[in-house]
Amino acid sequence: MNSIQSQIAENLKNIRKLRGYSYDQLAQITGVSKGMLSQIEKGESSPTVNTLWKIANGLQVSFSSLVEEKEPTVSVVRLSEKTAVTENNELLQVYPYFPFDSSKKFEIYFMEIMPGCVHTSDRHHGSVEEYVLVCDGEATVVIQEVEYVMKKGDSMRFEATQTHTYANFTDRKTSCYLLIYYA
Template identity: 60%
Template sequence: MKSLQEQIGYNLKSIRKMRQYSLDQLSGVTGVSKGMLAQIEKGQSSPTVNTLWKIANGLGVSFSSLVEEETSGISIVRREEKAALQDVNDKYHVFPYFPYDQQKKFEVFLLELLPGCRHVSQQHLSGAEEYMFVSEGEMAVSIGDDYYELVKGDSMKFTANREHVYENKTEAVSSCFLLIYYP
């Protein structure tokens, strides 16, 4: 079984080769340096969530297509077996649960926001929608000038074509399941 770093590197290199991009061309479409992309492909770097979003958006692919192995049939996801992707401040953890499915056009993640977390999420592919289901604690979501407070059991849907911010202003871990739909 590949580590998460190795899987990301393998998937990125596969997509790049399939599109016949050089590392320079990939850097041009993603805005990520050629050196960083080379390190990611070799499994020598753990890219941040924002870096992975830049790569996914630049390539026009789903986030999970960079992090998951292709599976079929029945899938059971055990939280303790999933490795988290972390943001630079180590307070925002993303657990890829179900990778993007071309036919269904969605992917599912578990997000954990540690106390004091403020994560700015880049806009996603045009028309992408996020469906959030708060499973623990409280979190705030800002989209442009709009601000929303959610608690355990609340859900929210929005078009993710603008920068959006997730915050945990409490002293406890907050989490939500996030389904991203790509029309």
């Protein structure tokens, strides 16, 4: 069985079981025979594009959800393999670790704030929360003119619907993780 055929088989089986459909029910809503559906799930048949569209439409899922590979259950992100987005003459370096995924509603960054850096972030639109976890050094976070000094091991959460500032007023680099949650 080729990899696309096995991927379709796995995806169809997972969707069918998740929704609790029997082959009879699936055949009724898709217009594809239960014998063909069973063969597809077992990897014994390579469905045509037309058949896949019938299945996708009947299940009300995207075509790609039947053919795409699932994300691995383990993802390792190495800082050495990431490229930073920089600002303020590289005094602020932001490494995207886990980009936004609409099904998870968050994204995670690793951020390095060099000595002397003051970075003001515009407010985010919608219902957005930021979580900051300081790994090393000391960060000053300013929200509505109130300064919060965060040291190694400290963390905070705030609604990011207002302008906020990250600063490093020390003489050594500060590193932290930043999680942005879109409620």
